[in-house]
Amino acid sequence: MIQLRLLVIASLLAPALVFGALGWMTWLREQTEARRSITQTLDLVQEHTLKTFETVSLVAEGVDQLVSAMSDADIRRSEADLHLRLRRIADTLAQVEDIWIFDAEGVPLVSASLYPAPKSLSAADRDYFQVQQGADAKVYVSRILSARAGDQRFFQFSVKRSDATGAFRGVTAVSVEPDYLRDFQRRVVVGSGLSVALVREDGDVLARFPTETRDLVDRPQTLPGFVELRKSAPEQGLVKTSSMFQGGQRLLGYRRLPSFPVYITAAIGTDAIARSWLDAMGGYLLIGVPSTLGLFLLSVLALRTFKRENAALAALQSEAERREAAEAALRQVQKIEAVGRLTGGIAHDFNNLLTVVLGNLDMLLHRLDPADARARRAATLAKEGAIRAALLTQRLLAFSRQQPLSPQRVDANALVAGMSDLTRRTLGEKIKVRCVLPRDPLPVNIDANQLESAILNLAVNARDAMTDGGTLTIETAGERVAQPSRDPESPPPGDYVVIRVRDTGSGIPSDVLPKVFEPFFTTKPHGQGTGLGLSQVYGFIKQSGGYVIVESAEGRGTTVSLYLPPAGEAQETAQTDQPPAGASASETPGRDRVALVVEDDPNVRRFSVEALRQLGFEVIEAADAVGAMTALASRPDVDLLFSDVGLPGSDGRALARSALARNPRLHVLLTSGHANQIGRASQDDSFELLPKPFSVEQLAERIGAAFAA
Structure with missing residues (x-):
């Protein structure tokens, strides 16, 4: 009986003790998670904001140096030229809204946006002008301002203009759109419960999410006690303080931008932390089953809680990885474009050389004695080598998207079906070829010969990946892409005709996948591949207005999808460069x-x-x-x-x-x-x-x- 009572007491007391201990640990973990989220957000926002400020500072200092040796009269005489130069700089940089050069009275001399610069405007009452007029403040960042010649909101990066003696000559100012910074802040914190702000040393808010930039101008916002708050830790800190925006307490992290009198802040309300904690603990309140099942359910709920709490961190890490992947993809595209321009540029010289080599070898073969088999064999081998060099040049032109094409209206289904026998003969008996084709036609405007060559290239690559045999599936379909992608190589929203070539081979390792379209890159043994097959496919599809997507995992095969724009109304078939009937090499068209x-x-x-x-x-x-x-x-x-x-x-x-x-x-x-x-x-x-x-x-x-x- 005593043992049964002890068991009953234990079944009630043990869950209560475990629940209390788990609640305390969960609260501590939520606090730690909030601090970690703030730190990671500060890292991301600091990197973006610092790059933006450094770029704008270089622009301000560069413009100041540009006119440093010019008098105000010289600047006015050169206003048209300077306006165009400043306009080009402002148009190039998304974060720069305008560039101004003011004289010592605050009257604009040159503007990037307005020509001629309105002499009726004056910056003499602006804080950035007055600060630079009083003393050299190096690069000074103003508070949020409203344009006097428009409805723009901006803050200024100003640099003092001085003569050789150091006397004040005016100000060079670069206007920055807060919404440029706010958009990045929004992308970083959306859905996380965090708020992010860009704050001057005096507490004036320059950009903040969530809030509109217009609100910062109509109702200037200042972080209360921010000046006092950072005195104890001028560079960075993480403190609990009250919120002027939503009310209540919040956990605030701040960090000073190197070389600039500006801070970035990231904050989360304590009520949000409490809600997250209550969400985590809510599962445990369901414990009401007998003591034998209570401990079991407790462990299951703890595991579910652990997964839920780590979901937020995983989402942030996934976002960072996705951005890094998009940047890597963009660098890869730029590298491929650069190589493409190079190959297109040298094609003319190669073709001139090959014209001389092939033509003279051809004439030599016509003039050699048929009985001289050794000389004819040497000339024939040389001609074959030159022909292979010409084919190599054509592949380079295909990769650089500069090959001449003869597009015509083609049914993708009929084209794939028509080349199925050729594909089977090319791949051999070990490879099973399947064609999955819909009944309805899928018309596209494309060079049919080049498309067949591209599909055959993909099939041969798939064969090399299936050394022990396998199945190659060629599938056509009409698809609609609904959502835009951050990957610059992905097709934008719209309707497409898709040709997929799927194999059951060894797949492509993750470190090799980004390089598959690079010319001369190959994983085949030396002498067994030029590395131009996939690059030729890539260049041809891009030149035809399409997109190429490669999906692969090591050991799970590879799928290459060709996205082609569908053809509109029926068009007249493009004429190909076929010689007229009756023309042959044996004729002598030049007689007389x-x-x-x-x-x-x-x-x-x-x-x-x-x-x-x-x-x-x-x-x-x-x-x-x-x-x-x-x-x-x-x-x-x-x-x-x-x-x-x-x-x-x-x-x-x-x-x-x-x-x-x-x-x-x-x-x-x-x-x-x-x-x-x-x-x-x-x-x-x-x-x-x-x-x-x-x-x-x-x-x-x-x-x-x-x-x-």
Whole structure:
């Protein structure tokens, strides 16, 4: 009986003691969690605010140095030029609203936003002007002000203008929008129960969330006792104080910005901490079951409480990680863009070199003795190497989004279905290929050949990841993206046609995933890959107005999604650059005809001259447009103008138009190794165009097309 009574007492007393101890520990933990949240918020806001202030200070000091050697009269005479320069600076920096230069009387000399600067305005009564007028305050941060020529709210960063003797000459001021800082504060603390403020040394609030900037101007707010509060700890502190905004007590953390007379604060009300504590303890109040189940439920509720309390910290950490990932993605995009611009810029020189190599090898093969097998084999191998180099240049152009495309209306379903047999033959018997295609057509405007090449590239990469066999799924669908993403590589909201290539391979490690689109990056053994497959896919899809998303986990396969804008109403199919019927390399289109070759590269010009002579033309040559027009004037019997698009001081299109004005019966064929020039020439004119590098056979085909036009 005694033991039963003790058990009953224990079943009542033990839960009460445990509940009391747990309540105290939970209260301490809530206090600690609140302090940790305040500290983390101060870290984030300090980093952003400090970068903003440093940038604005550099602008103020730079503008002051710009006009330091100029008198006020010089500045007024140069107002138009200075206005434009200041305007460019203000437009470049989102945090800068305006830039002003005032004389010693407070009259504006130059403004970034207004031209001419209104001489009726005066800053003489502003605090930033008066402080700098009294003494050099270095970089002074004013209180919140309301514009006298508009409804803007701002605070000023001011720098004293002095002459060689140190005498006061006026003020250089940079206006900063508080809402720029407030928007960042909002993103940091939204949903956390925290409030954040930017405060001057005298307690004046410059930016605060939650509150509107207009409220800070209409009803200037000052943190009560802030000056006294920071005397004991001037740089930073964490104290309990009363709130002037919501009332009651709050836990306030503050920190001084290095090199600036400004503090950032983060606070949370004690009532919010108490509510969080009550939320945590509410689960334990449900304990009413027999003592045998009470201890069990207590442990379960404790675990649930622990998870709930750590959710807030996890959310902050997740937000920080997401920002870091977005910044890393942006840096990756910028790096890829830089490499793309580089590859596009050197393509012209590569194509000129390859034109000389391929063309002369082609002519050499035609002239070699068929019986000399060794020499023909060497020339053939050299030609194959040059062709591979040309393909490599095309892939680089695809990555740089500068390859010439022939978009046409294509049904994505029909395209994928049509290449399914080719895909199966390419991947081999170990890989099972599945096509998941809806019944309704999914039209897109795109270069069909390049899209097929992109899908085949993805399939080959998937095959290499499934060394022991597996399943490759190619799926098409119409999808709508509803929510915007912070990732600059993700598609914005809208309707898309999506082509997904999914494999069951080894997946991509997390440290490799950000690099998959970089040119020449490959995880394959040396000699088994160029590293241009995925970069070519990326460049082609981006050039076509689409987006590429790669999802992968090591050991769980990879999914590559191609998001393409859907085609609108039915359009006429784009014309491709096919040679006219009947044109062949064996014909001699130049018999009894005269051709003028215009090319600034001497090696390419020599090859072009020899190739045209081989085709039966009488050939004259020129290195630029001036020489070409001189030759046309002296030889009115010229039948064909064969010119490079890019010429010194002019271009082939302008030359062709001038030549046709002189001789309307003239036939024109243009050539270029630069993708941008190819695209413009094909769009702007009806001239036949031959991309570099080219062979004698291709030259003959395009000449036939030019004479047939």
